[in-house]
Amino acid sequence: MKILFFADLHQDSGAISQIAVLLKDVDYGFGLGDYASFGTGLQDTLDHLDVGKELYLLPGNHDDAEELKIICLEHDRFHYLHGEHITLDKITFGGLGGGLPGLPFAVTEENARRILERFYYLENLILCTHTPPYGTNVDLTWNGSHIGYHSVRDFVIEVQPLGVYSGHVHEAEGKTDWLKGTELVVVGRYGLIVDIDS
Numbered sequence: 001m002k003i004l005f006f007a008d009l010h011q012d013s014g015a016i017s018q019i020a021v022l023l024k025d026v027d028y029g030f031g032l033g034d035y036a037s038f039g040t041g042l043q044d045t046l047d048h049l050d051v052g053k054e055l056y057l058l059p060g061n062h063d064d065a066e067e068l069k070i071i072c073l074e075h076d077r078f079h080y081l082h083g084e085h086i087t088l089d090k091i092t093f094g095g096l097g098g099g100l101p102g103l104p105f106a107v108t109e110e111n112a113r114r115i116l117e118r119f120y121y122l123e124n125l126i127l128c129t130h131t132p133p134y135g136t137n138v139d140l141t142w143n144g145s146h147i148g149y150h151s152v153r154d155f156v157i158e159v160q161p162l163g164v165y166s167g168h169v170h171e172a173e174g175k176t177d178w179l180k181g182t183e184l185v186v187v188g189r190y191g192l193i194v195d196i197d198s
């Protein structure tokens with residue numbers, strides 16, 4: 001099963017065009033948030049990504065989560081993934097969107113923990129998060145500070161999912177790290193195609 005992960009498009013027309021092209025070659029697309037910039041441009045960005053493929057979409061901290069939910073309700077192939085999980089070819093993808101308070105869609109650590117609890121006992125789990133786990137290579141900013149979620153870190157150490165795909169930290173685009181036995185990846189705005197075998 002070929003999956004395209006992408007994140008942090010922020011209305012960037014070059015990145016949006018590339019994602020639209022790459023989507024044609026995969027089975028499913030997973031958007032890990034921040035299609036908009038400060039709440040603007042969500043619908044327009046997603047219109048460009050409507051190329052006939054099923055898309056599973058998280059809201060990032062820049063997106064209006066309610067707007068994304070409505071877009072997904074009104075569109076057959078767009079699926080809202082925040083707080084939800086979907087099983088495709090025996091692999092289950094759990095979704096946690098948003099970021100720490102400050103921008104349009106805030107999810108506190110406490111709420112993130114509550115959402116992650118839903119995924120504790122799922123088998124063959126891949127965790128899709130907008131915000132990466134705290135204290136790793138994938139949440140490290142240019143000034144050396146870590147901006148990830150402690151709740152995601154604790155979940156990964158305890159549950160050890162098959163993988164964690166995230167966005168949010170632009171300077172960490174393409175970086176990977178490991179937490180216990182789980183590989184962590186920042187997918188970035190130009191996308192990452194992963195061949196996942198069940």
Ligand SMILES: [Zn+2]
Pocket residue numbers: 034060061062099130167168169
């Ligand atoms: Zn973000």
